[in-house]
Amino acid sequence: MFEILKNKGRIEGIAKVTGKAKYSAEYALPNLAHGVIVGSTIPSGFITNINIEEAKQVPGVIDVLSYWNKPEVSTFDNPEKSKKIPAFHKYFHTTKINYSDQPVALVLADTLEDASYAATLLKIDYKTEDFNVNFHESLKDLELKPFKAERGNLEAWQNADYISENEYTIAMEVHNPMEMHATIAHWTAENKLSLYDKSQGVNGVQWNLGRFFDLPEENITVNSEFVGGGFGSGLMTWFNTVAASLGAKLIERPVKVGLTRPQMFTMVGYRPTSWQKVKIGANKDEKLLGVLHHAAHNQSKYNVYSRDLSGITSKVYAFENVKRFTGYSPLNLPIPTWMRGPGDSSGTFAVESAIDELCYKMNADPVDIRLNNIAPYSMDSGKPWSTHYLNECLERGAKEIGWDDRPNQPKQLKDGDWYTGYGVGVGLWNASRRNAGASIEMKRDGNIIVRTAMTDIGTGTGQAIVNMTHEFLGIPREKISIELGNSIHPKSVTQGGSWGLSSLSGAVDAASTALKRKLADYAWGKSEVTKLDAVILSDSGVAFINDQKKSVSYQDIFQKYNLNEIYVEEYSNAGGEEEKYAFCSSAAHFYKVKVNVVTGKVKMDRMVIVVDGGKIINPQAAANQIIGAAVGGVGMAMREKQEVDLASGRLIGSDFAGYHVTVNADVPIIEVSFINKPDYNRNPAGAKGLGEVGLLGSAPAITNAIYNAIGKRFTNLPVTPDMIV
Amino acid sequence: MKPFEFHRAINSDDVFKHISTTSKYIAGGTNLLDLMKKHIHEPNTIIDLNSALSNTIEQKNDGIFLGAMTTNTKVTENTIVNKNFPLVSKAILAGASPQIRNMATTSGNLLQRTRCPYFYDTNIPCNKRKSNSGCGALNGHQRMAGIVGTSQNCVAVHPSDFCVALAALDAEVFITKTDSTTEKIPFKDFHRLPENNPEKDNNLSDNAIITGVFIPNNNFGNTVSYVKIRERDSYAFALVSVAAALEIKDDKIKKVRLASGGVAHKPWRWFEAEKFLKNKKASRDNFIKAAELIVSKTKPLPNNTFKVTLLKGAVETALMQCLTNTSNG
Ligand SMILES: Cc1cc2nc3c(=O)[nH]c(=O)nc-3n(C[C@H](O)[C@H](O)[C@H](O)COP(=O)(O)OP(=O)(O)OC[C@H]3O[C@@H](n4cnc5c(N)ncnc54)[C@H](O)[C@@H]3O)c2cc1C
């Protein structure tokens, strides 16, 4: 069992808080040039000319990269290969403009200041075309298509005792991790590219750039050792990476391209605007019978992202009848992408709100109805859940928040202009596992280095590796160091989708076992030891549990075999368990709000979240994940909304002053606890991912609590003060 | 941003030596630097006022004088301010973030520019940024726009919280002009309405400098309140705000001040409502009537009618809070 690591912090913590941690933009390469991306000012049309004369007068300006002087890339000579490159990597290979702030040029200069200033001096001519940025208008002409096979049928519940139906919308939410995306590109040889790139997956960047430049992956190295937050913005390889690489090729110098905060709003994806209509029915015995879910979200004309918001609808509850329709509106807007709890968090808002609404109609308790209707097995696949403790999450959460104090009807708890209300929402996410690799190198003194290409995007992956390695091998934590987030290390899946730790634990376990095997063979003869579980590594040597006599020191092993180091490298992936089981993580959010009906202020009074994420490897990091996600949920419910100006097609107020991210002052101390029961079917650590479930269910818990307080049902997010009064 | 020269002036004469049509003063820089990064101001010369002007707070017989370079934080930490002018601290603390308040100055706060989102995007027409180019907000998003005193040319509001308190407390702005003459402008006349020339935010003459702000003594004590409705609890500008101050004697309101932010191109005083409340009982009923009177004077835009409801609630709440603040303190 993993010991609880209270207040032990993180292996990279000191480096981060002392500024020693180097983020992608912070590498000082000799002769580094700076590139500033210039975006289009129109949302649709063509660039007809770029006049760079004035910009070139600025001292320090080296060149301006655009459609007109992009360096030759052999990929583009081959129609087959060129076709495979996504349009959003080809902005310098087209004159077509599909959204405002689409990159049209890269100004290259000796300093960032020179490049930024020169960027304002480009004279760009456009031929404009009609555009559409109005998602809600576009719905009128949008034809929704059936999503997945229907379960049961609609007729079966058309006469249900209770039915509720509503429409839901969620505003566009933009990605704003603390670290802005940045790339340094350096061609170390004619065909060799070295990148420092803010990314959630170095191997993905390697693959994308390999495809772009028609180079084998091994010719490209990608370093993302420290990542200042991802949340999904770093899953794709964005244009800043392509632009820096092309810029570096053009001027034959290393080039750094960092996005500005306003560019973060248009160049690294966002959660698209969505619309949903949900109808659900239940019978008198509080059994949920069926659900009809329509959903749509906006896309970009560069249509690379679609996510079915109703995917979650068939998973959480035992609806015997599920019917879904889905659609996407391609608009002249930047490209949306995955954002924490992609798709499901939007769908969850609608379904969890609908259930709440139904509860008031039928006078049912929102906790009871959930407890009584949790899907007993995965109704999508028919397989049993490997482990699933949502019921315990609900029971514990209800107790902790004091659910018994919740009035059954709204507007009961009043103090002056303030009303108090309680709400619940649940979140569920596939606990998946993917391919990951890890190596271990042991030195003569017994110190080991564990390496993987997987990134740590603030999730605490690094400390988790230390904890797991210590657990698997027995080596004290002080003797374990890590290196990650670099493509020179064993290949791993991108960090995201709550699968990072789950995937990596398999690789670390496999590498640990391989190391034990090697040491056992060295110590006691080849294949002499069959029960590797009984082998443990101490700080000085390898031993057999309960049999100290046989222990052999590392010193002796290294000496005897004349070794400099012992190296093992292993890869692992999900296996046969997926044939047998379905896997999920889940959470129950219990919130208490105070609502002022005169000023429209909503105060989060208490936030209690109980999570089933399997075994908790590092409680601090896990709680940190949930807290951050829940704050994101508060933002979704009450603040985050990127406005689009319909006249110009441009985002407006797109900076930290205009776009309101939730801050500490807006939330109470968030009370997180874990069920902490291992799921060893999933992986050797027993951990299920928990990056998403902190956000899923958070927003509806808030609007449900607001309803309980003041009797107003909010179905359009965010709920701002003006909507309350 | 565009390259510029930088002068650290040592006194007001030195300040005026460096002025030109393309120069700009800098105090805390919290607004100016953003404006420069967004290419709204592109000065060739920047003149730093920090060493040239007073950064002290002086108690006078008839009030208090805040030097132009006093930081917002310094003002909120001053014991005399907190004792005699608590409304000022309340308003300042409702604004921005600690980091910004540590840098932002008294004069800079008065002269900060609007937060109309269209003003900040040089690719969208804006009369305030460029005369006669049009107004992006007129038919656009109007959450941050005004509900009184707007014009067809501009519907923007002055974003300050501090200034709302200063307007309520009848402060005066002390000014030195480029010919070295001085003048005092009553706070209510300092900022202006957009009318036909929204590019001008206030009545300060070209390149004149603000040397400080004077606030006269009052008898409001702690019977004051600042209510700010905004989309998050820190680091967000007001949708609407209300500064209220009451002097109550023998159960009657002797004196009252009511001012608002987020509603007009200038910090807005509600004189009629003040008149209505005078000599009335400090009761919720009367406060509601005052609030109703106030909102009856507003003219919201098509997309910000909600501000009227919020304003009404804010006025009522602010006046009620005055009463609880007295009892608390
Ligand atoms: C994200 C954000 C949120 C904010 N939120 C709020 C809020 O909620 N409420 C609020 O009230 N404010 C808010 N502010 C604004 C902040 O209060 C102002 O930026 C600040 O007060 C400006 O003061 P400064 O000294 O930094 O001015 P500067 O940026 O240095 O100057 C502003 C202007 O004043 C001129 N100037 C300065 N001093 C003088 C002088 N003595 N004589 C003549 N001209 C002068 C400068 O030339 C410049 O044009 C916020 C700011 C930001 C960036």
Ligand code: SF4
């Ligand atoms: S309201 Fe004023 S500041 Fe805003 S766009 Fe119109 S003119 Fe410009």
